[in-house]
Amino acid sequence: MPVSGTDVFFATIAELNARLIKKEFSAAELAHAFAERIEQLGPRYNAVALSLKSQVLRQSHSVDRDLQAGRLRGPLQGVPYAVKDLLSYAGLPTTWGAKPYATQVFEFSATVIDKLNGVGALLAAKLSLIELAGAGGYRSPAASLFGPGLNPWDRTRWSGGSSSGPASAVAAGLVPFAIGSETNGSIVTPAAFCGVTALRPTYGLVSRHGAMALSWTLDKLGPFARSAEDCGLILHAIAGSDGNDPGSAGKSFYYTPQYARPLAGLRIGFDPAGFADRPEAAARPAFAAALDTLKTCGVQLVEAGLPSFPYHATLAAILGAEQASIFEPLVSSGQVDQLADPSQIAGLRASLEIPAKDYLKAMRMRRLLQEAIQLMWADLDAVVAPARAGIAPRVDQPLSAAPAALRPTPPDAKHTGFDALIPASNLAGLPALILPCGFADNMPVALQLVGPPWSENTLLAVGNAYQSRTDWHRRKPPAG
Numbered sequence: 104m105p106v107s108g109t110d111v112f113f114a115t116i117a118e119l120n121a122r123l124i125k126k127e128f129s130a131a132e133l134a135h136a137f138a139e140r141i142e143q144l145g146p147r148y149n150a151v152a153l154s155l156k157s158q159v160l161r162q163s164h165s166v167d168r169d170l171q172a173g174r175l176r177g178p179l180q181g182v183p184y185a186v187k188d189l190l191s192y193a194g195l196p197t198t199w200g201a202k203p204y205a206t207q208v209f210e211f212s213a214t215v216i217d218k219l220n221g222v223g224a225l226l227a228a229k230l231s232l233i234e235l236a237g238a239g240g241y242r243s244p245a246a247s248l249f250g251p252g253l254n255p256w257d258r259t260r261w262s263g264g265s266s267s268g269p270a271s272a273v274a275a276g277l278v279p280f281a282i283g284s285e286t287n288g289s290i291v292t293p294a295a296f297c298g299v300t301a302l303r304p305t306y307g308l309v310s311r312h313g314a315m316a317l318s319w320t321l322d323k324l325g326p327f328a329r330s331a332e333d334c335g336l337i338l339h340a341i342a343g344s345d346g347n348d349p350g351s352a353g354k355s356f357y358y359t360p361q362y363a364r365p366l367a368g369l370r371i372g373f374d375p376a377g378f379a380d381r382p383e384a385a386a387r388p389a390f391a392a393a394l395d396t397l398k399t400c401g402v403q404l405v406e407a408g409l410p411s412f413p414y415h416a417t418l419a420a421i422l423g424a425e426q427a428s429i430f431e432p433l434v435s436s437g438q439v440d441q442l443a444d445p446s447q448i449a450g451l452r453a454s455l456e457i458p459a460k461d462y463l464k465a466m467r468m469r470r471l472l473q474e475a476i477q478l479m480w481a482d483l484d485a486v487v488a489p490a491r492a493g494i495a496p497r498v499d500q501p502l503s504a505a506p507a508a509l510r511p512t513p514p515d516a517k518h519t520g521f522d523a524l525i526p527a528s529n530l531a532g533l534p535a536l537i538l539p540c541g542f543a544d545n546m547p548v549a550l551q552l553v554g555p556p557w558s559e560n561t562l563l564a565v566g567n568a569y570q571s572r573t574d575w576h577r578r579k580p581p582a583g
């Protein structure tokens with residue numbers, strides 16, 4: 104029976120899979136409905152880099168044959184999804200969001216795509232991103248081959264970077280889930296701005312083979328989805344050892360909510376000022392309410408803060424040096440001048456001048472801060488903070504004009520509480536779960552829940568408990 108109504112476009116993975124198994128509709132019918140929606144609404148948000156309608160329809164018939172024969176491959180079987188266009192897909196363009204690579208084609212698909220194909224998920228589109236995932240530093244939401252990412256909650260506002268397409272596509276119901284990437288906030292920020300759930304896994308848990316490199320020691324891939332449960336199901340499918348990724352940790356992940364630790368025994372660190380003083384005024388009631396809800400889950404909230412280190416400066420030096428090595432051919436060839444954002448052009452050129460001694464000093468500093476953060480987990484099971492301190496900025500303004508709470512912290516600033524949680528947790532390779540927690544000025548805001556390495560099941564258990572008590576993750580944009 105053909106797919107009808109809009110509820111299906113905002114259903115969870117488990118809900119879609121159950122309806123496929125009950126034969127309420129076929130995988131081909133579901134794929135066709137999403138493919139049509141992608142082509143109709145994708146341009147509204149500058150979210151789609153490449154529609155894969157013909158491919159996804161062809162693959163959906165194979166899934167239907169498996170379902171008819173009772174060959175069940177798990178909850179992602181027959182569920183459409185999309186990926187950020189820095190993941191290679193064999194034989195088709197992978198643009199990295201940048202004009203110099205607009206016609207780039209690889210002969211192989213990224214490991215993540217192969218893994219999802221293996222469990223019967225259906226790749227329906229490639230999604231937009233900030234050019235080169237933000238390499239060099241950008242100052243405009245329009246720094247993309249596809250134009251500025253537009254937020255489904257208000258198209259005058261940004262969907263966030265650099266995973267703009269994955270966040271807006273999931274928020275708008277173009278796909279049930281998408282794969283994005285993070286080096287320093289590129290999953291956290293767009294998920295918060297667009298009001299979707301997302302998971303940044305522990306460094307090395309998900310293979311990056313076939314993904315554009317921005318920083319070999321910082322890059323991570325993770326899902327944007329409807330719920331914490333969805334994120335767990337996706338991570339179960341895409342995690343695992345891969346000899347093609349030198350950064351692979353050689354670990355697998357099994358989503359086991361039935362064996363989660365009792366929440367009553369969890370100690371979660373938080374900084375009261377980070378909820379009461381740092382956020383934009385309009386967002387503070389939502390964050391205060393979110394803390395109250397967390398308490399009802401049975402966890403113990405403990406006042407805490409990060410060890411004192413120059414997190415932003417350390418990450419900037421490491422990222423700058425590694426991106427310089429990666430994009431040196433782009434700069435030396437002069438093709439860097441084709442990028443859309445002059446700030447990125449200048450930043451990539453400047454990165455070639457970073458001395459080796461500065462990179463090595465930053466890596467030594469990184470080791471020290473990793474050891475200090477590791478000690479923090481002796482007393483805490485996780486920490487929680489606002490994912491971003493306010494709502495998405497307007498898309499027609501330079502990011503330097505955004506409210507102070509949304510701008511990057513200066514490298515020499517003193518850090519208190521968890522203000523520097525994004526760079527700190529990326530330097531330490533820590534997992535993070537992003538949970539929508541309310542609205543400010545009719546725009547989404549969210550929490551970030553960060554834990555020690557390999558604590559994804561614990562974070563997801565807290566996320567499931569939180570989302571069982573709230574419906575923020577179920578809210579749909581006005582045009583949904």
